[in-house]
Amino acid sequence: xxxxxxVELLEAAAIQSILKNGPQSRTxxxxxxxxxxxxxxxxxxxxxxxxxLVEVGEGKSGGGRRPRMLDINADYGYIAxxxxxxxxxxxxxxxxxxxxxxxxxxxxxxxxxxxxxxxxLSTLLLxxxxxxNIKADQLIAIGMGVPGPVEFSTGRLISPPLMPLWNxxxxxxxxxxxxxxxxxxxxxxxNIMAKGEQTAGAGQGLxxxxxxxxxTGIGCGIxxxxxxxxxSNGCAGDVGHICVDYNGPICHCxxxxxxxxxxxxPAIADMGREKxxxxxxxxxxxxxxxxxxxxxxxxxxDAAAAGDRIANEIIxxxxxxxxxxxASLVNFYNPQAIFIGGGVSKIGLSHLSTIRQATLRRxxxxxxxxxxxxxxxxxxxxxxxxxxxxxLENLFxxxx
Amino acid sequence: xxxxxxVELLEAAAIQSILKNGPQSRTxxxxxxxxxxxxxxxxxxxxxxxxxLVEVGEGKSGGGRRPRMLDINADYGYIAxxxxxxxxxxxxxxxxxxxxxxxxxxxxxxxxxxxxxxxxLSTLLLxxxxxxNIKADQLIAIGMGVPGPVEFSTGRLISPPLMPLWNxxxxxxxxxxxxxxxxxxxxxxxNIMAKGEQTAGAGQGLxxxxxxxxxTGIGCGIxxxxxxxxxSNGCAGDVGHICVDYNGPICHCxxxxxxxxxxxxPAIADMGREKxxxxxxxxxxxxxxxxxxxxxxxxxxDAAAAGDRIANEIIxxxxxxxxxxxASLVNFYNPQAIFIGGGVSKIGLSHLSTIRQATLRRxxxxxxxxxxxxxxxxxxxxxxxxxxxxxLENLFxxxx
Numbered sequence: 001x002x003x004x005x006x007v008e009l010l011e012a013a014a015i016q017s018i019l020k021n022g023p024q025s026r027t028x029x030x031x032x033x034x035x036x037x038x039x040x041x042x043x044x045x046x047x048x049x050x051x052x053l054v055e056v057g058e059g060k061s062g063g064g065r066r067p068r069m070l071d072i073n074a075d076y077g078y079i080a081x082x083x084x085x086x087x088x089x090x091x092x093x094x095x096x097x098x099x100x101x102x103x104x105x106x107x108x109x110x111x112x113x114x115x116x117x118x119x120x121l122s123t124l125l126l127x128x129x130x131x132x133n134i135k136a137d138q139l140i141a142i143g144m145g146v147p148g149p150v151e152f153s154t155g156r157l158i159s160p161p162l163m164p165l166w167n168x169x170x171x172x173x174x175x176x177x178x179x180x181x182x183x184x185x186x187x188x189x190x191n192i193m194a195k196g197e198q199t200a201g202a203g204q205g206l207x208x209x210x211x212x213x214x215x216t217g218i219g220c221g222i223x224x225x226x227x228x229x230x231x232s233n234g235c236a237g238d239v240g241h242i243c244v245d246y247n248g249p250i251c252h253c254x255x256x257x258x259x260x261x262x263x264x265x266p267a268i269a270d271m272g273r274e275k276x277x278x279x280x281x282x283x284x285x286x287x288x289x290x291x292x293x294x295x296x297x298x299x300x301x302d303a304a305a306a307g308d309r310i311a312n313e314i315i316x317x318x319x320x321x322x323x324x325x326x327a328s329l330v331n332f333y334n335p336q337a338i339f340i341g342g343g344v345s346k347i348g349l350s351h352l353s354t355i356r357q358a359t360l361r362r363x364x365x366x367x368x369x370x371x372x373x374x375x376x377x378x379x380x381x382x383x384x385x386x387x388x389x390x391x392l393e394n395l396f397x398x399x400x
Numbered sequence: 401x402x403x404x405x406x407v408e409l410l411e412a413a414a415i416q417s418i419l420k421n422g423p424q425s426r427t428x429x430x431x432x433x434x435x436x437x438x439x440x441x442x443x444x445x446x447x448x449x450x451x452x453l454v455e456v457g458e459g460k461s462g463g464g465r466r467p468r469m470l471d472i473n474a475d476y477g478y479i480a481x482x483x484x485x486x487x488x489x490x491x492x493x494x495x496x497x498x499x500x501x502x503x504x505x506x507x508x509x510x511x512x513x514x515x516x517x518x519x520x521l522s523t524l525l526l527x528x529x530x531x532x533n534i535k536a537d538q539l540i541a542i543g544m545g546v547p548g549p550v551e552f553s554t555g556r557l558i559s560p561p562l563m564p565l566w567n568x569x570x571x572x573x574x575x576x577x578x579x580x581x582x583x584x585x586x587x588x589x590x591n592i593m594a595k596g597e598q599t600a601g602a603g604q605g606l607x608x609x610x611x612x613x614x615x616t617g618i619g620c621g622i623x624x625x626x627x628x629x630x631x632s633n634g635c636a637g638d639v640g641h642i643c644v645d646y647n648g649p650i651c652h653c654x655x656x657x658x659x660x661x662x663x664x665x666p667a668i669a670d671m672g673r674e675k676x677x678x679x680x681x682x683x684x685x686x687x688x689x690x691x692x693x694x695x696x697x698x699x700x701x702d703a704a705a706a707g708d709r710i711a712n713e714i715i716x717x718x719x720x721x722x723x724x725x726x727a728s729l730v731n732f733y734n735p736q737a738i739f740i741g742g743g744v745s746k747i748g749l750s751h752l753s754t755i756r757q758a759t760l761r762r763x764x765x766x767x768x769x770x771x772x773x774x775x776x777x778x779x780x781x782x783x784x785x786x787x788x789x790x791x792l793e794n795l796f797x798x799x800x
Binding site: 225 | 724764766770
């Protein structure tokens with residue numbers, strides 16, 4: 001039933017080129033794809049006829065008649081982008097060029113049964129569609145990010161620790177009763193955030209970079225040769241369980257000294273609570289009391305911003321450990337850039353600067369020559385924008 | 401002057417498909433490339449006319465006339481594969497299908513001026529050619545691996561620590577007086593060894609794996625989506641300087657506790673000498689005396705093979721540290737396999753089994769589900785076979 005768009009090899013190349021570089025003339029496109037103008041004209045003809053491409057006015061002339069420009073047909077249909085967090089969902093609808101039309105955020109737990117979850121999610125999407133007079137069967141594709149390892153080809157989660165009921169659940173078919181023609185793509189949340197940065201954020205124009213999400217855990221999205229790199233089991237980028245101290249505390253994975261248990265949000269909060277209780281940090285002691293015994297990594301960031309020396313030490317310790325792991329990854333992968341996102345990236349610039357220092361100190365000189373280490377640009381929007389970009393990257397499949 | 405072979409996009413795809421999968425009929429090739437039989441027939445016609453492809457007898461029939469099979473024209477020209485070590489060179493000549501015709505090994509130092517080095521190298525190649533009546537202008541391509549970081553597009557080494565005189569030296573043009581039509585491709589030695597394993601060794605059929613070379617240093621070749629991954633500065637895979645102990649000994653790179661300084665060949669030899677001198681290992685004390693004060697990692701391997709407990713501990717310590725680094729890489733990269741090669745891989749199976757144990761213990765369960773950790777299959781031949789495969793992967797460039 002689903003409306004997978006089958007195209008020839010060169011048709012797919014033409015679509016991807018326009019998605020990546022924007023509107024182009026037939027001559028530009030032929031040059032870009034390194035193919036003869038005659039063959040390209042026939043391919044474009046087919047894509048215009050099927051309604052995937054449209055002509056959108058005239059470009060600059062190289063002398064003669066001004067060439068007509070080709071673009072993706074924004075009205076061909078709609079795309080939904082979904083970003084599932086452990087305790088929240090973000091949904092968005094975009095036109096067929098990937099431009100955001102509207103979005104919606106809601107708290108929701110992934111601990112309920114996935115069938116019910118997808119039902120609720122579909123209802124929310126339909127409500128969003130209603131606002132813009134979009135019908136369910138106009139939805140061409142759904143892109144969805146989830147906080148766990150995904151087998152991309154089937155769209156199933158594999159033993160996800162945060163959402164155990166979803167193990168092997170057929171997400172793709174669960175959407176079918178609601179959106180009969182939509183093609184569904186599911187990927188790990190950090191992967192789609194990396195894709196988002198590449199499409200609309202700090203990673204524009206880059207082909208090889210890492211997106212590091214620091215929150216309750218630590219994860220990494222890998223863009224390799226312009227595409228998401230998933231590894232052989234779909235769990236590439238699971239950097240939270242890289243060891244930074246063989247004698248460190250035991251992680252929930254069972255091993256000692258994982259960077260996640262020692263440097264992510266909960267570790268920062270724990271250290272903050274300790275220093276609040278011991279009275280070493282008066283700021284944190286006051287905040288702990290105000291919050292009735294609860295203290296988060298953000299509170300530690302607030303303390304550091306207010307000049308609290310102890311809080312600043314906690315943050316620097318986290319940054320130092322994370323930077324050590326990034327140095328290893330930089331030596332191995334030699335990326336163009338590392339973008340840092342996630343909740344903990346909001347605890348202040350001293351965290352980022354310590355990460356940067358520790359990475360540069362430990363990685364080889366050549367691998368850091370042009371390396372950028374920066375905060376991500378898209379923040380919370382990275383997920384939905386990446387989910388939409390993911391569909392456009394995968395929607396056009398070559399005929400079998 | 402150089403005979404770079406310019407082809408259309410689909411011609412290049414046809415050549416690569418035959419290089420990868422062997423002889424194919426036009427029908428097979430059209431199916432493989434997902435293109436119409438009619439278009440393919442015209443492409444194949446051009447490739448037959450230019451002499452790159454030949455028809456090689458008949459394949460199995462699907463009912464009617466038996467189809468003619470297409471293969472690369474082995475006599476189109478010759479390819480040289482060169483593997484430069486710090487103290488040795490291996491050269492080989494192959495036909496245009498990449499099949500080895502002859503090879504030669506010689507001790508040589510990379511510390512002399514590269515111009516002289518390339519002159520000597522070219523003379524050796526011509527001598528090898530003479531034996532088989534091959535003329536210099538029949539050499540279509542040279543693939544060369546060097547022990548240092550390479551900017552692949554220009555074929556220049558970038559600040560190579562082992563061969564400082566080669567920094568930025570134009571290797572490609574230095575071959576031109578000797579082999580006027582040969583296209584030259586230069587890459588890091590570990591990258592070409594990984595490529596060799598993929599083409600003819602343990603990595604056949606795999607798309608994402610690591611090749612770890614353990615010798616004087618520790619390096620890593622990365623195959624990603626079937627191709628060599630080089631990173632943004634050409635230095636991806638420089639894993640020898642990943643830190644395993646922040647309080648460890650200072651490495652020649654200036655940082656403390658790099659895995660290379662603590663676990664590669666010299667570290668094993670140093671520990672062996674210490675235990676020989678202290679008398680803790682009688683086997684090593686004897687060997688040190690026999691060798692007149694010199695002891696290598698191989699000697700420590702011999703001691704372990706003879707049942708020496710102390711030598712075995714030294715080897716296990718090295719394996720444990722290397723396995724710790726590999727666990728981090730497995731979590732990050734989730735490869736299908738890791739193949740271990742280089743001189744130190746010959747010190748016995750207990751080294752490999754400790755590496756394997758340490759990797760599996762520390763990496764996440766999902767990432768190790770199907771992970772293979774094995775010795776490389778090609779041993780010392782990996783370099784020249786990889787260099788030859790490298791040329792075939794890059795020789796056919798798409799017309800501009």
